[in-house]
Amino acid sequence: MDQLMHFLTHKFFVTGEPMIYGADVAIAVATIGILFVLTYFKKWKWLWREWLTTVDHKKIGIMYIIAAILMLFRGGIDGLLMRSQLSFPGLKLLDAQHYNEIFTTHGTIMILFMAMPFIIGMINVAMPLQIGARDVAFPYLNAISFWLFFWAAMLLNLSFVIGGSPDAGWTSYTPLAENGLDPGLGENFYLLSLQITGIGTLASGVNFAVTILKMRAPGMKLMHMPMFTWSTLITSVIIVFAFPVLTVALAMLTIDRIFGAHFFTSTAGGDPMMWANLFWVWGHPEVYIVILPAFGIFSEVMSTFSGKRLFGYSMMVWSMVLISALSFIVWVHHFFTMGAGPAVNSFFGVSTMLIAIPTGVKLFNWLFTLRHSKIRFTVAHMWALAFIPNFVIGGLTGVMLAVAPADYQYHNSYFLIAHFHYVLIAGTVFGMFAGLHYWWPKMFGHILDEKLGKIAFWLWMVGFNVCFFPMYFVGLQGMTRRMYTYPANAGWTSLNFIETIGAFLMGIGFIVMVWMIIYSARHGERDVTGDPWDGRTMEWMTSSPAPEYNFATLPDMSGIDRFWYMKQEKGAVEKWRKQKIEEIHMPDNSGRPFIMCVLFFIAGFGLCFEWIWLAIVGLAGILLFMVLRSLFDPDEGHHIPVDVIERTEREAGRL
Amino acid sequence: MSHAEAVDPNVPLEYSTEHGRLRIFGFWVFLGAEIVLFATLFTTYLIYLHHTAGGPTAKDLFDVKGFTIETFLLLTSSFTCGIATHELRRGNRGGLIVWLIITLLLGAGFVGMEINEFVDYVHQGATIQTSAFLSGFFILVGTHGCHVSLGILWMISVIIQVSKNGINSTTARKAFIVGIYWHFLDVVWVFIFTAVYLTGLVL
Ligand code: HEM
Ligand SMILES: [Cu+2]
Numbered sequence: 001m002d003q004l005m006h007f008l009t010h011k012f013f014v015t016g017e018p019m020i021y022g023a024d025v026a027i028a029v030a031t032i033g034i035l036f037v038l039t040y041f042k043k044w045k046w047l048w049r050e051w052l053t054t055v056d057h058k059k060i061g062i063m064y065i066i067a068a069i070l071m072l073f074r075g076g077i078d079g080l081l082m083r084s085q086l087s088f089p090g091l092k093l094l095d096a097q098h099y100n101e102i103f104t105t106h107g108t109i110m111i112l113f114m115a116m117p118f119i120i121g122m123i124n125v126a127m128p129l130q131i132g133a134r135d136v137a138f139p140y141l142n143a144i145s146f147w148l149f150f151w152a153a154m155l156l157n158l159s160f161v162i163g164g165s166p167d168a169g170w171t172s173y174t175p176l177a178e179n180g181l182d183p184g185l186g187e188n189f190y191l192l193s194l195q196i197t198g199i200g201t202l203a204s205g206v207n208f209a210v211t212i213l214k215m216r217a218p219g220m221k222l223m224h225m226p227m228f229t230w231s232t233l234i235t236s237v238i239i240v241f242a243f244p245v246l247t248v249a250l251a252m253l254t255i256d257r258i259f260g261a262h263f264f265t266s267t268a269g270g271d272p273m274m275w276a277n278l279f280w281v282w283g284h285p286e287v288y289i290v291i292l293p294a295f296g297i298f299s300e301v302m303s304t305f306s307g308k309r310l311f312g313y314s315m316m317v318w319s320m321v322l323i324s325a326l327s328f329i330v331w332v333h334h335f336f337t338m339g340a341g342p343a344v345n346s347f348f349g350v351s352t353m354l355i356a357i358p359t360g361v362k363l364f365n366w367l368f369t370l371r372h373s374k375i376r377f378t379v380a381h382m383w384a385l386a387f388i389p390n391f392v393i394g395g396l397t398g399v400m401l402a403v404a405p406a407d408y409q410y411h412n413s414y415f416l417i418a419h420f421h422y423v424l425i426a427g428t429v430f431g432m433f434a435g436l437h438y439w440w441p442k443m444f445g446h447i448l449d450e451k452l453g454k455i456a457f458w459l460w461m462v463g464f465n466v467c468f469f470p471m472y473f474v475g476l477q478g479m480t481r482r483m484y485t486y487p488a489n490a491g492w493t494s495l496n497f498i499e500t501i502g503a504f505l506m507g508i509g510f511i512v513m514v515w516m517i518i519y520s521a522r523h524g525e526r527d528v529t530g531d532p533w534d535g536r537t538m539e540w541m542t543s544s545p546a547p548e549y550n551f552a553t554l555p556d557m558s559g560i561d562r563f564w565y566m567k568q569e570k571g572a573v574e575k576w577r578k579q580k581i582e583e584i585h586m587p588d589n590s591g592r593p594f595i596m597c598v599l600f601f602i603a604g605f606g607l608c609f610e611w612i613w614l615a616i617v618g619l620a621g622i623l624l625f626m627v628l629r630s631l632f633d634p635d636e637g638h639h640i641p642v643d644v645i646e647r648t649e650r651e652a653g654r655l
Numbered sequence: 656m657s658h659a660e661a662v663d664p665n666v667p668l669e670y671s672t673e674h675g676r677l678r679i680f681g682f683w684v685f686l687g688a689e690i691v692l693f694a695t696l697f698t699t700y701l702i703y704l705h706h707t708a709g710g711p712t713a714k715d716l717f718d719v720k721g722f723t724i725e726t727f728l729l730l731t732s733s734f735t736c737g738i739a740t741h742e743l744r745r746g747n748r749g750g751l752i753v754w755l756i757i758t759l760l761l762g763a764g765f766v767g768m769e770i771n772e773f774v775d776y777v778h779q780g781a782t783i784q785t786s787a788f789l790s791g792f793f794i795l796v797g798t799h800g801c802h803v804s805l806g807i808l809w810m811i812s813v814i815i816q817v818s819k820n821g822i823n824s825t826t827a828r829k830a831f832i833v834g835i836y837w838h839f840l841d842v843v844w845v846f847i848f849t850a851v852y853l854t855g856l857v858l
Contacts, residue, residue: 262786269707
């Protein structure tokens, strides 16, 4: 009994901090609240039937996006906590250990559980519609990918109250992250949650690549595809080549920690630098995985709202291809200071700078798209326009960091923190916000309130620059990253205080956005045409929200922006709509992806605690599910009969 | 296939439906990821080849006879797996099953020998904890061994389905894909043979 109590209070539950107890209570209350609401309104069945078992790419996309926004909230709170701690010198809001945990979970969550799922959600929502596919190539696998991500996110978030948070940074450098210097369970949670979500991402990469290569509408050549679809294809290829490296690195560190191997220890022949290399061989391409789809969204949004075809379409494609290839040969720029020698550093410095060339080409193409056009200042477009100057600041300071000798000055300083937030927020986050506003009607059938959207936009824009621009200067003045407090005489106080104000402005912007979503659900303008923005690409051809089968009939889609030109041609749209409707084959829902991923969670949880038996139970369950699926799932799917399709289309006013 | 889906009679059965074509193509893309996975493991092994930390070296451990037999078993199984695919194309259910069984028995022999080899090393005091070299060795060869074991389970499942449902577009696809997988594992083994065993003995 005593032993059990000791285990529970010393190993299982995180104890000792008032903030943690607060979180315990909050989690318990929220869970009970959710269970109560679901039961009270008798929504269990609906939840299971419509969402948890769905294989529809649009619904899976929406679930990804909801989860990503929740994670943006969690990661954002972490950010605000860190900024509050640093607003004045010598504050005691967080102690050193807690600060370590928070910057670690902040970074990890933002990159892997916010940016990635946001992007994959956008892709799920829009890409199949843009190419006229009925679903992705492997809908069942798509559901598995989502639930892997979801349960992995739960695993990581759980570490906060059970077991202990990871605290070695999102880069998890060895030997710091090894058992010797970092005993306890936190790091295990990092390793296993990343492993599980990584498997899901890899599956998504395969899925999207096959979908795009094999399931395009009749006539649509590769060079006719919308730019967002192009960015998805290239991103998927990067995923397929980069993620296995992460898988291996995580597995090795897990084996080091749990089974005492020596991949990254400094004893028995292991080499900690091996981790830095493997991590960034994945990690650098990863930053292009999170930026290229955003580039795709900006291209769509800018060309739609300037009413012009994207300038330099094929140049845009080729520059993305070039960026993706270069992204694999620059990884050492993350550790110029770790003793690689001048020749190696020069090579990686120059290859890094080369990326600026195709990126610059893209920026000029966007500017030329906007030139001489009638710009419509919708909220989606404002996010896209704001991206340009802010991203340029991030990009130029990136080139400064690529100058290896100079990097000895900037390395791991706040200058770096400013740089990558300028790239990640102005690139990825603005991109996701633009996409959210742009495709919202396609997802939910109504438009987000433009006025609230603009208020949120300006709050973010001011807050973002006030928060991160001064960081360049404190960085140059010598403030390093990952420090939990600083002395009053360092001369950093006023800039730090300003940064914190900016961070809270973004926080208020986030709250306005949440209010905008709630408000628009009630009062938002309904989209009855399916084409609220006078769009150019295929997703605007079907009703909003798109029906289960996406398109009743498919016209010939050869040519760039075919829908736009169809609208100019008299009678072309009517002619396509009057095509003969045939019954459509769709995949069936399944509860197995959900359950199987719970088993992944169980296996992961077991490994975190080094309860090997529990891990084996989980893994055996997964294997069993795979065998059952193979042996007994006839993969039938169902057919939507013609009269149902006709009724749906008539109700949407399309027949 | 149980789908009421159009079947194209002019191509091999496994390619005859949209579903089949997608999955086979998807599997090739997945193999791209597998190549990267093994490439990473090979790199680690080669970097750590001499990081033996005073523990046993490759020359101390590797037994030429053992890994030669393993190689022989696996390469033969690739050949028999090819015959199985040939029988599949001929629509010969019995032939397909028999050759798949032979293939998986050879694979099982391989896995058995490998386990034996590992147990032997552990008895000699060469474990994953001994040195970075051995960590690299066990994870590379072990990952391949796990893949082969999984392939065996998978093949058993395919055999059950072929004997239950006969050769149709679904089972043809499954048998075809497991065949690709098996050949892939053989190719990886050829690299292990060269990069791990031969290099280990020579360098
Ligand atoms: C929303 C407002 C945000 C605020 C206020 C914020 C603030 C911060 C702060 C204060 C740090 C720690 C600096 C240090 O002491 O080392 C940090 C680190 C970091 N942030 Fe953010 N951040 C925000 C958004 C994001 C986003 C959107 C991403 C990625 C998509 C991101 C990725 C990271 C990463 C990777 C780190 C490094 C963590 C580490 O050192 O291990 N942040 N952020
Ligand atoms: Cu990089």
